Amino acid sequence: MRTTTTITDSSILVTGANRGIGRALVDEALRRGARRVYAGTRQPLSVPDERVTLLTIDVTDPEQIREAVEKVDTLDVLVNNAGIALFDDLSDPSVLERHLSVNLFGTYGVIRGFLPKLIESYGAIVNNVSMMALAPFPVTPAYGVSKAAAFNLTQSLRALLAERGVRVHAVLTGPTDTDMTRGFEIPKASPESVARAVFDGVERGEDDIFPDPMSEAMAESWRTGAVKEFERQFAGFVAPLPMAA
Numbered sequence: 001m002r003t004t005t006t007i008t009d010s011s012i013l014v015t016g017a018n019r020g021i022g023r024a025l026v027d028e029a030l031r032r033g034a035r036r037v038y039a040g041t042r043q044p045l046s047v048p049d050e051r052v053t054l055l056t057i058d059v060t061d062p063e064q065i066r067e068a069v070e071k072v073d074t075l076d077v078l079v080n081n082a083g084i085a086l087f088d089d090l091s092d093p094s095v096l097e098r099h100l101s102v103n104l105f106g107t108y109g110v111i112r113g114f115l116p117k118l119i120e121s122y123g124a125i126v127n128n129v130s131m132m133a134l135a136p137f138p139v140t141p142a143y144g145v146s147k148a149a150a151f152n153l154t155q156s157l158r159a160l161l162a163e164r165g166v167r168v169h170a171v172l173t174g175p176t177d178t179d180m181t182r183g184f185e186i187p188k189a190s191p192e193s194v195a196r197a198v199f200d201g202v203e204r205g206e207d208d209i210f211p212d213p214m215s216e217a218m219a220e221s222w223r224t225g226a227v228k229e230f231e232r233q234f235a236g237f238v239a240p241l242p243m244a245a
Contacts (some may be wrong), residue, residue: 005124005167007199011074013038015057015110016082018045021128021173024191025079026052028199038072040082057082059106065113075117077202079126080107085143096142103146108153115166122165124202127154131174131215134222158207159235169207171198172222174214189213 012029016022017039029037030049039045040057047054055068059082083103088095107127118125133151136144151170158168177188189212201209208228210219222228 004205005077005202007077007203008033009035010076011036011038011072011121012077012079013040013055013072013075013114014079014081015040015059017041018043021191021194022079022081024195025081025198028192028195032199038068038075040068057110059110060101062109065109069113069117072114072117074121075114076121076123077126078111078114078118078123079128079198080110081128082106082110083128083147085140087139088142089139090141096145099142099146100149103143104149104153107150111157115161118166119161119164124167124169125154125157125161126169126171126198126202126209127151128171128173128198129154131172131218133170133172134218155231159238162235167202167205169202169209171201171209171211172215174210174212 007029010029012034014022014025014029014037017026018041022039022041023045026037026039026047030051034051037049037052038055039047039052040055040059042056042058045054053071055071056064057068058064059080083106084099086095086099090096111125117123127150129151130143130147132140132144133147136148151172154168154170161168173194175188177190194211197211198209201211208219208222210216210222
């Protein structure tokens with residue numbers, strides 16, 4: 001059983017790989033010497049590197065997930081990066097449902113599909129859950145709700161899968177210079193710097209990765225705080241159960 005995860009010579013799948021942080025994660029994995037990078041997208045993507053295999057994955061489509069699983073021989077690291085963020089005021093339940101469909105149930109569906117391969121490789125799951133999992137941004141509350149749920153899912157899986165040798169990481173990303181933050185005049189990290197920090201955190205074995213200056217400012221207080229201690233204590237009571245295929 002592996003106790004740490006390295007990107008070099010690993011097989012990695014990134015969802016939402018066509019732009020922003022997802023594309024930067026693909027490029028960073030290649031730069032670090034990944035053996036195979038599966039780029040999961042809903043739209044065509046051109047990456048001039050023979051180590052990249054393109055996969056069509058709409059994370060809300062179970063059949064596309066099944067087809068993607070069949071095309072992956074082995075998998076060491078699954079990065080759940082696909083997500084949506086829409087402006088809303090919680091007045092329309094369909095907007096909340098759409099966020100949950102992608103950001104929570106989509107993440108869960110992809111994990112469920114690839115979990116047998118990750119158990120076999122003693123691999124790692126990396127969920128991009130955003131700082132808004134901890135505190136919502138008032139103009140995107142449905143996004144915050146879905147990310148909080150995805151963070152709880154991440155923490156739960158971390159405890160459930162520990163004895164099966166699968167590490168589960170949460171990425172609490174702050175403002176990043178992507179389409180999602182266009183129009184907001186605030187300090188933003190580059191997708192490339194976030195990608196580097198994400199894989200640095202995975203290789204260091206950090207449960208919760210704070211990959212940019214804004215999120216890093218709260219990292220120490222989170223890691224030493226009461227909520228994190230509760231998570232550790234509660235994990236001790238969990239009897240790991242298999243996730244049905």
